[in-house]
Amino acid sequence: MTDGAHLTTVDTVHDAGSWLFTVRDAYGELDEVILVPCDDRVEGWINRCTHEAQRLDVGRGAAMRDGEIICPRHGSTFDSCAGDCDNGDAAGTRLVPIETTVEDGDVYLSDSSVTFANEGGIDEATTSPADDVDDEDDLPSSTSHIGF
Numbered sequence: 001m002t003d004g005a006h007l008t009t010v011d012t013v014h015d016a017g018s019w020l021f022t023v024r025d026a027y028g029e030l031d032e033v034i035l036v037p038c039d040d041r042v043e044g045w046i047n048r049c050t051h052e053a054q055r056l057d058v059g060r061g062a063a064m065r066d067g068e069i070i071c072p073r074h075g076s077t078f079d080s081c082a083g084d085c086d087n088g089d090a091a092g093t094r095l096v097p098i099e100t101t102v103e104d105g106d107v108y109l110s111d112s113s114v115t116f117a118n119e120g121g122i123d124e125a126t127t128s129p130a131d132d133v134d135d136e137d138d139l140p141s142s143t144s145h146i147g148f
Ligand code: FES
Pocket: 049, 050, 051, 052, 053, 054, 071, 072, 073, 074, 075, 076, 088, 089, 090
């Protein structure tokens, strides 16, 4: 199911500190992914702490320090390159990886288990334009006066 969607650039992730996007799995379920700097490249991780269902990036960018992603709830830190945690409540666990590919400084989604949904978090997913929210006039009336 690799769609190879272009996500962003390595420079953008390094400048911003992290980059949030949303993917859709084989069952149609949405999940958030964070891209974080790792040496001179980037790594992608599901945006959820392994201790509790806590978003690492709550919409303002993931908190990072010395190559570690900091969980905002209890403070466990995860290695941005390996995804593993050796401290606090999440010690001994590893973030769920999402595979990406870098080509000429551009980052592409290459994980076969998901497809790109939208930039930003799940809440930022675009809904279809509210071109007509009043469905009543879209349907034929059940008490139609249409003559045949
Ligand atoms: S929820 Fe992340 S360390 Fe507890």
